[in-house]
Amino acid sequence: MDTDVIVVGAGPTGLTVANELGLAGVRAVVLERLPERTGQSKALNLQPRTAEMLDMRGWLDPVLDRAVTTLPGGHFAGIPLDYTALDTAYPYQVGIPQARVEEFLEAHLATYGIPVLRGHELAGLTQDADGVTATVTGPDGTGRRLRAAYLVGADGGRSRVRKELGVGFPGRDGRYSLVVADIVLADDSALPTDWRLPNPDEDDGDVFLIPLGDGVHRFLFAGPEQQKHDKDDPVTDDEVRAALATAKRFRPQLLEVRWASRFTDAARQAERYVSGRVALAGDAAHVHLPAGGQGMNLGVQDAFNLGWKLAAAVRGRGQGRTPERLLDTYHSERHPVGADVLANTRAQGVMMWPDDDVRALRGILGGLLAMPEANRRIAGMISGIDIRYDMPGAPGHPLLGARLPVRLTAGRGALLGPDGGAALPWAGRVDMGPAPEGVAGTVLVRPDGYVCWAGPAGDGASLRAALERWFGPGD
Numbered sequence: 001m002d003t004d005v006i007v008v009g010a011g012p013t014g015l016t017v018a019n020e021l022g023l024a025g026v027r028a029v030v031l032e033r034l035p036e037r038t039g040q041s042k043a044l045n046l047q048p049r050t051a052e053m054l055d056m057r058g059w060l061d062p063v064l065d066r067a068v069t070t071l072p073g074g075h076f077a078g079i080p081l082d083y084t085a086l087d088t089a090y091p092y093q094v095g096i097p098q099a100r101v102e103e104f105l106e107a108h109l110a111t112y113g114i115p116v117l118r119g120h121e122l123a124g125l126t127q128d129a130d131g132v133t134a135t136v137t138g139p140d141g142t143g144r145r146l147r148a149a150y151l152v153g154a155d156g157g158r159s160r161v162r163k164e165l166g167v168g169f170p171g172r173d174g175r176y177s178l179v180v181a182d183i184v185l186a187d188d189s190a191l192p193t194d195w196r197l198p199n200p201d202e203d204d205g206d207v208f209l210i211p212l213g214d215g216v217h218r219f220l221f222a223g224p225e226q227q228k229h230d231k232d233d234p235v236t237d238d239e240v241r242a243a244l245a246t247a248k249r250f251r252p253q254l255l256e257v258r259w260a261s262r263f264t265d266a267a268r269q270a271e272r273y274v275s276g277r278v279a280l281a282g283d284a285a286h287v288h289l290p291a292g293g294q295g296m297n298l299g300v301q302d303a304f305n306l307g308w309k310l311a312a313a314v315r316g317r318g319q320g321r322t323p324e325r326l327l328d329t330y331h332s333e334r335h336p337v338g339a340d341v342l343a344n345t346r347a348q349g350v351m352m353w354p355d356d357d358v359r360a361l362r363g364i365l366g367g368l369l370a371m372p373e374a375n376r377r378i379a380g381m382i383s384g385i386d387i388r389y390d391m392p393g394a395p396g397h398p399l400l401g402a403r404l405p406v407r408l409t410a411g412r413g414a415l416l417g418p419d420g421g422a423a424l425p426w427a428g429r430v431d432m433g434p435a436p437e438g439v440a441g442t443v444l445v446r447p448d449g450y451v452c453w454a455g456p457a458g459d460g461a462s463l464r465a466a467l468e469r470w471f472g473p474g475d
């Protein structure tokens with residue numbers, strides 16, 4: 001083996017998986033086809049659950065140092081959501097360009113000695129009972145082979161890994177086309193200076209402008225002209241200028257287009273997230289309209305679910321005494337979460353259609369979302385706070401499968417409560433500590449911060465079974 005895990009793609013998903021592997025002491029290599037970082041950002045935000053997960057590892061503070069602002073809440077199809085209703089230390093969104101998140105993740109990865117091989121494109125892969133062989137084209141065009149125990153396809157929506165595996169990507173193509181452009185205007189003094197959320201009820205037709213700082217504005221538009229183009233057609237400055245001219249309330253003069261690209265409301269999800277020794281994560285596993293600011297967050301959270309399971313598989317501890325491999329729970333847990341995001345973004349896409357009937361519907365939904373219970377439900381969904389995994393054991397316990405915001409900086413599990421001593425045979429994999437405030441009995445928390453067992457003190461046999469299931473046999 002050249003390494004334990006090959007991660008394909010140095011986007012936010014691949015870099016997070018690689019950091020999780022590094023934390024677990026697993027050898028990994030990241031392949032990235034681009035010769036250098038572009039500095040471009042599609043995503044602009046961290047949702048509360050992503051902030052919690054970064055904080056769980058002690059990585060949030062350096063990320064916040066790179067942030068531009070905080071957004072008071074979230075939105076559903078532009079209708080504001082109040083995140084202060086959420087029980088979290090981060091009841092807001094962190095406003096931070098994706099490139100700065102990647103910059104932190106790549107710098108941190110270097111502390112584990114995990115290389116990002118730039119200019120290296122995955123061209124093919126095969127797998128057998130013992131490992132995966134990747135064919136890689138290097139910067140000089142020559143091919144080489146890399147062999148590893150596992151491979152992660154975090155190579156974006158057009159994933160080569162997914163295609164090589166022949167995994168289906170059912171869903172539908174885009175029905176409308178949009179353009180994202182980061183632009184500099186001659187005079188932006190008439191524009192709002194806060195990171196206002198796009199609001200179809202208030203904005204200028206289809207024109208959304210979000211100030212990113214340093215005189216740069218994020219410009220989103222989707223007029224009739226854009227519908228005539230293929231996704232790969234370049235966006236010209238004239239096209240951006242013409243779209244700006246459709247704004248009714250202001251006449252900004254374009255100075256510069258920093259970068260621009262087309263995207264659609266295509267909605268597709270990989271049929272299987274795990275195929276033998278290969279897992280798909282992030283956009284490689286799901287694509288959807290970036291409504292509500294969820295895609296990068298979903299990918300980073302995929303990575304936190306996958307990383308520790310892969311590390312356990314590398315160490316041969318992933319089998320436990322259950323028929324299901326630990327790695328397969330990555331699919332059974334994250335596929336439904338991805339499907340929920342596809343569903344809510346499809347719904348948002350319809351709700352943002354510029355049409356009087358849709359506007360009427362938005363008015364009604366806006367009224368409903370002003371009600372605390374409705375706001376809490378949709379805010380819990382978009383923020384990622386309400387994600388809950390099906391877990392075996394003690395069904396009905398209020399914490400089982402839910403997140404528990406505790407610090408797990410070493411990337412190990414934690415057994416918290418009076419039965420902590422039961423984890424002794426798992427020392428090194430599971431830490432022990434007192435029950436968090438407000439938690440009765442004992443809880444077992446996985447390295448990704450989700451409760452995988454919860455019960456009253458003294459339920460020894462059931463607890464040992466859970467430790468074995470999630471952490472392998474005790475020493």
Ligand SMILES: Cc1cc2nc3c(=O)[nH]c(=O)nc-3n(C[C@H](O)[C@H](O)[C@H](O)COP(=O)(O)OP(=O)(O)OC[C@H]3O[C@@H](n4cnc5c(N)ncnc54)[C@H](O)[C@@H]3O)c2cc1C
Nearest residue numbers: 009011012013033042043044122156282283294295296297
């Ligand atoms: C206009 C727009 C706005 C968005 N806004 C938001 C937002 O506000 N909030 C949010 O959460 N999400 C948002 N998203 C979604 C978010 O940007 C993506 O979900 C995120 O980039 C996915 O990260 P990833 O690492 O999975 O994939 P990518 O970021 O696509 O990274 C994949 C990497 O793999 C590399 N690669 C591809 N093929 C190969 C190969 N064969 N070999 C080696 N390397 C390869 C690529 O070069 C790339 O670096 C937005 C998307 C768009 C289009």
